[in-house]
Amino acid sequence: MKLSESQLENKIILVTGANRGIGKTASIKYASLGAKVILLGRSLESLEKVYDEILEHNYKEPMISLMDLEKADGNDYQMIFENLMSEYGKLDGLLLNAAILGDRSPIAHYDPETWVRTIHINLTAQFILTKTLLPALYESDNASVVFTSSGVGKIGKAFWGAYSVSKFGIESLSQILSSEHEDQSNIRFNCINPGATRTKMRKEAYPYEDEKNIKEPIELMDKYVWLMSNESKGFTGQSIDCQ
Numbered sequence: 001m002k003l004s005e006s007q008l009e010n011k012i013i014l015v016t017g018a019n020r021g022i023g024k025t026a027s028i029k030y031a032s033l034g035a036k037v038i039l040l041g042r043s044l045e046s047l048e049k050v051y052d053e054i055l056e057h058n059y060k061e062p063m064i065s066l067m068d069l070e071k072a073d074g075n076d077y078q079m080i081f082e083n084l085m086s087e088y089g090k091l092d093g094l095l096l097n098a099a100i101l102g103d104r105s106p107i108a109h110y111d112p113e114t115w116v117r118t119i120h121i122n123l124t125a126q127f128i129l130t131k132t133l134l135p136a137l138y139e140s141d142n143a144s145v146v147f148t149s150s151g152v153g154k155i156g157k158a159f160w161g162a163y164s165v166s167k168f169g170i171e172s173l174s175q176i177l178s179s180e181h182e183d184q185s186n187i188r189f190n191c192i193n194p195g196a197t198r199t200k201m202r203k204e205a206y207p208y209e210d211e212k213n214i215k216e217p218i219e220l221m222d223k224y225v226w227l228m229s230n231e232s233k234g235f236t237g238q239s240i241d242c243q
Contacts (some may be wrong), residue, residue, distance in 0.1 A: 007229050012088045014065070017098030017128070019046035022194055025217035026095055026224050031059035032208070036185060037086065042068040063087060069098055069125040070117060077132040083194030090139035093228045094127045095146045102162045115162045122166035127173060137187055146227050148172045149191040149239055171239055178237030188236035190227055194220055195243035214242065
């Protein structure tokens with residue numbers, strides 16, 4: 001999949017979990033292709049590092065949106081929307097990448113508080129942010145919302161608990177939104193499953209895995225870019241695997 005250097009020229013794209021891993025890599029990649037990126041995350045220090053890296057490459061200046069998805073309330077979401085509309089007047093792309101692993105334990109021993117926290121961050125917060133930003137996405141001629149799924153969001157596997165359940169929910173949320181917007185050709189909703197990727201979360205899930213055999217986030221970017229580009233217009237309600 002060949003990428004044009006201006007494939008995302010002047011697109012406004014918000015990325016959650018933009019401070020590290022796939023979110024960081026996607027943010028920099030989008031900026032390299034001409035997008036104006038909104039970096040959303042809970043750590044100002046790490047977001048500023050991504051911001052500086054984008055500027056060092058002379059890409060378009062990004063915006064930082066500080067938000068803790070675990071603690072955010074309605075006012076926080078509304079502020080994100082208002083700041084975005086004040087600065088750009090629209091949103092062309094939304095990559096919902098932020099998530100936590102939760103416990104890797106059997107349901108019989110799963111901590112209820114961890115369950116609630118994991119479902120909230122991985123699913124409920126994704127719903128609230130998407131719903132809040134829909135009016136900004138409607139202002140785009142060609143908007144794309146990309147949810148992050150998982151292999152355990154399609155087949156429930158032992159010990160994956162709330163993480164797996166949250167990803168099943170993400171798949172459903174994406175399909176519902178796509179169905180509800182089937183008559184609106186200017187917006188689409190899809191899921192992407194990165195698969196085994198060299199990230200901090202992967203290390204937490206598989207601490208003894210040999211990382212030499214795991215792909216780096218940059219190796220997945222063709223599909224992440226394609227879903228945000230005009231080339232994927234009309235492609236909606238789908239879930240694609242990177243590997």
